[in-house]
Amino acid sequence: MTTLRALWEVSLALCVLAMLALLVLLLARVLSARLFDRTSAVRQRLLPLLLDGDPAELEPLRKGELQAAADLTVEIAEMTRGSEREALLARATALGVTDLLIGRLRSRKAQSRLNAVEALSMFEGSHDYVINALGDRNPDVRLGAALALAQHANAPAPIDIVNKLNESAEENSLLLVSLMVDLAETNSDAVAGLLFEEDLSHRVKVAAMDALSQRGGEYAPLLAYMARGSGNEPELQPRIFRALGRTGHPAGAEAIMEGMASDNWIVRAAAAEAVGKTRLVAAADRLSTLLNDPHYWVRYRASEALLRIGTRGVSVLREATRSEDPVVRSAALKMLAEGRA
Amino acid sequence: MTLDFAILDPAEWMVASAEAIALVVIVAGLLQIVFYFVLLLYAGAALGTRPPVPRSATLWRRYSDQAPAISVLAPAFNEELTIVESTRSLLALQYPDFEVIVINDGSKDGTLDRLVSEFGLEQVDRFVDRSVEHAPIRGFYASPRLPRLLLVDKENGGKADALNAGINCSRTALFCAIDADSILESDALLRVVRPFIDEPDLTIAAGGTIRIANGCKVDSGRISDIKLPRNFLALVQIVEYLRAFLMARVGLGRMQALTVISGAFGLFRRRQVVEVGGYSHGTVGEDMELVLKLHRLMREAKRDYRIDFIAEPVCWTECPDTLSVLGRQRARWQRGALECFVKHKDMLFNPRYGRIGIVGFGHILLVDVLGPLLEVLGYILVPLLWALGLLALPWLLAFLAVTFMFGVSLSIATLVLEEIQLRRFPKARELAVLAIIAVLENFGYRQLSNLWRLQGWWQFIRKQQSWGTMTRKGFSTS
Numbered sequence: 001m002t003t004l005r006a007l008w009e010v011s012l013a014l015c016v017l018a019m020l021a022l023l024v025l026l027l028a029r030v031l032s033a034r035l036f037d038r039t040s041a042v043r044q045r046l047l048p049l050l051l052d053g054d055p056a057e058l059e060p061l062r063k064g065e066l067q068a069a070a071d072l073t074v075e076i077a078e079m080t081r082g083s084e085r086e087a088l089l090a091r092a093t094a095l096g097v098t099d100l101l102i103g104r105l106r107s108r109k110a111q112s113r114l115n116a117v118e119a120l121s122m123f124e125g126s127h128d129y130v131i132n133a134l135g136d137r138n139p140d141v142r143l144g145a146a147l148a149l150a151q152h153a154n155a156p157a158p159i160d161i162v163n164k165l166n167e168s169a170e171e172n173s174l175l176l177v178s179l180m181v182d183l184a185e186t187n188s189d190a191v192a193g194l195l196f197e198e199d200l201s202h203r204v205k206v207a208a209m210d211a212l213s214q215r216g217g218e219y220a221p222l223l224a225y226m227a228r229g230s231g232n233e234p235e236l237q238p239r240i241f242r243a244l245g246r247t248g249h250p251a252g253a254e255a256i257m258e259g260m261a262s263d264n265w266i267v268r269a270a271a272a273e274a275v276g277k278t279r280l281v282a283a284a285d286r287l288s289t290l291l292n293d294p295h296y297w298v299r300y301r302a303s304e305a306l307l308r309i310g311t312r313g314v315s316v317l318r319e320a321t322r323s324e325d326p327v328v329r330s331a332a333l334k335m336l337a338e339g340r341a
Numbered sequence: 342m343t344l345d346f347a348i349l350d351p352a353e354w355m356v357a358s359a360e361a362i363a364l365v366v367i368v369a370g371l372l373q374i375v376f377y378f379v380l381l382l383y384a385g386a387a388l389g390t391r392p393p394v395p396r397s398a399t400l401w402r403r404y405s406d407q408a409p410a411i412s413v414l415a416p417a418f419n420e421e422l423t424i425v426e427s428t429r430s431l432l433a434l435q436y437p438d439f440e441v442i443v444i445n446d447g448s449k450d451g452t453l454d455r456l457v458s459e460f461g462l463e464q465v466d467r468f469v470d471r472s473v474e475h476a477p478i479r480g481f482y483a484s485p486r487l488p489r490l491l492l493v494d495k496e497n498g499g500k501a502d503a504l505n506a507g508i509n510c511s512r513t514a515l516f517c518a519i520d521a522d523s524i525l526e527s528d529a530l531l532r533v534v535r536p537f538i539d540e541p542d543l544t545i546a547a548g549g550t551i552r553i554a555n556g557c558k559v560d561s562g563r564i565s566d567i568k569l570p571r572n573f574l575a576l577v578q579i580v581e582y583l584r585a586f587l588m589a590r591v592g593l594g595r596m597q598a599l600t601v602i603s604g605a606f607g608l609f610r611r612r613q614v615v616e617v618g619g620y621s622h623g624t625v626g627e628d629m630e631l632v633l634k635l636h637r638l639m640r641e642a643k644r645d646y647r648i649d650f651i652a653e654p655v656c657w658t659e660c661p662d663t664l665s666v667l668g669r670q671r672a673r674w675q676r677g678a679l680e681c682f683v684k685h686k687d688m689l690f691n692p693r694y695g696r697i698g699i700v701g702f703g704h705i706l707l708v709d710v711l712g713p714l715l716e717v718l719g720y721i722l723v724p725l726l727w728a729l730g731l732l733a734l735p736w737l738l739a740f741l742a743v744t745f746m747f748g749v750s751l752s753i754a755t756l757v758l759e760e761i762q763l764r765r766f767p768k769a770r771e772l773a774v775l776a777i778i779a780v781l782e783n784f785g786y787r788q789l790s791n792l793w794r795l796q797g798w799w800q801f802i803r804k805q806q807s808w809g810t811m812t813r814k815g816f817s818t819s
Contacts, residue, residue: 004736005738008738011746015749030769110393115393173539174541175407181406296472300512331468337466338466338468
């Protein structure tokens, strides 16, 4: 009986506790609404200061105003570029915004640290703080710092950034590709060098390949070389073939042709897609044999590639419309119809 | 000898039986409550340590280059009143690479004609997959002016069938299943895709929060003013949805034991969904069943994977505000859960399925299978037995604790979590109203809800398959 009564009493106590907590939050909400009104007024007052005037005439703001100024600076900076942004950042520095952002790097909230890192990367002279953030305990902040650094000409070497990122846990994000793309803008050879680092994960290398492929045919021979060496790695091959396709360069023709004969349907589909993107006319006959592949994606990519490679491909498709195999016929007919549409 | 007499004494035997019944009801209720509190803790931890949540503009800047293409599948059946507005809203989503596939599931009204005329669509041909089963497709409609839109007209086969047709027609690695009459927040795709960007090799599905749009103002297919509805049933459902999404799904997602991603908004990796045969026919719980099939596939193949739940991306939906429609919906949900449970019962407490077998299925057993039966039994018997003098007052108080008081504290605690972590209700007054509703729902509504669930049990036993009619009033427009 004591237990049963205790259950009742505990339930009552929990109820009261939960209600009290909500009451406190409700009061806090009412207070914060008033604070919001005050902040809005401060923002309105600060906006002209940030948008116009000589930075030398500005004086550092007090803490309450400074927070509003920092938030406002970041919001406007995201919408501006070039000299307009530089002038804005110079005024913000004069108001003391950079000091506040540096302070925010020590915040307990990862969101605050990430925002601070991204904002600081826009200011001249804050480079070291952003580099330090590469060692942050939160992986999102580390990646945010890396992405911010990569947009600058004086970014650290790609291998150093990658090593920092992977120090505590391997970074798996697709944003690695964005990072590599930005790094390749200023130092594409160093990004290409990552492909030859033995200790680096496939994920980083694939991201580097994706980034290099976006530079046109410049690195196509290197990618073709990587493709030839990836024969026994069916998980990597589709990404490499897609990268090769993106270059639009025929350097990888041999590897792509081999890929179309792979046992793995994902590899076959990626190779067929690459044929279409690089317009390998010589692969038209090989593509026609994929029109009766057991897997839809291979048939689709093959027929799409035939359409892309032009006259020769279209004539192969037209021939396939007369095939006795209903699967081949259907693939050719539908793709030709799509092409007409 | 004395003991024998005591056992055979009818009065004592009746008291012992009454206490045994009360004990079963109380222990089952207590187990549910303990489980819910554990979920609440997990949800708190998940929200407290979730990745930083950037603003929409930052989200776009950061993710737009790498965000994988998505096909948004919107099955529509007799939606002529809302389909044009819904499709416009889908086409205006902020996402770098997506296509909208509206599947007209053999509507008997003017859904097809309205879409064709409003968007200037023409009949086209399309090379589509045949990997998952569905009723025959009658035609495809598209327009070069709107390359993102594809209309698929097919024979009626139900929502699961329509989604399967959409899966076959999609040409992207990911697809997002939604209800055509729901409203997605413009950046919902950018937010829900995050697990697929962060862990591209592991994530196979992700769900997002559903919120109730009753009472909100809608402008050009967007929620322009978040307001609480005036209808009591709609208000109660807001509290229910908060508990279901903010506590249960965030918590289960954190445990990696999520057993359902709502059919109104879920993002899936197409390849794995095709591997499990797409959505199942012949069940009203097709959304839950798909997630269970995905767990089964990955566990049996011993492949690492993740199925996540993200609290931020929001899909707005209109909820029933009449007892009859709500009752039908709840009975159907109950039936769906039971169908899934029975179909996959071999996963229950089976170590081969890890935490899905133990936590996920334990949750279904406790909450969906046994929950309504024992709770209704308790409502009838415990007060009656107490009134007859067969149960002492503490038994009644313990029953009231597990059925009312803990329920109230859980609901209020969920509101506290919402306010600390998400703050999605613009005004303090709204939070106060919901707190009052969280108390009131336990007196009358909760009991009624359990009766509807019993009705679902009955329909399940009789193998009833119909969906029932969901009467929608449409969103209020400004």
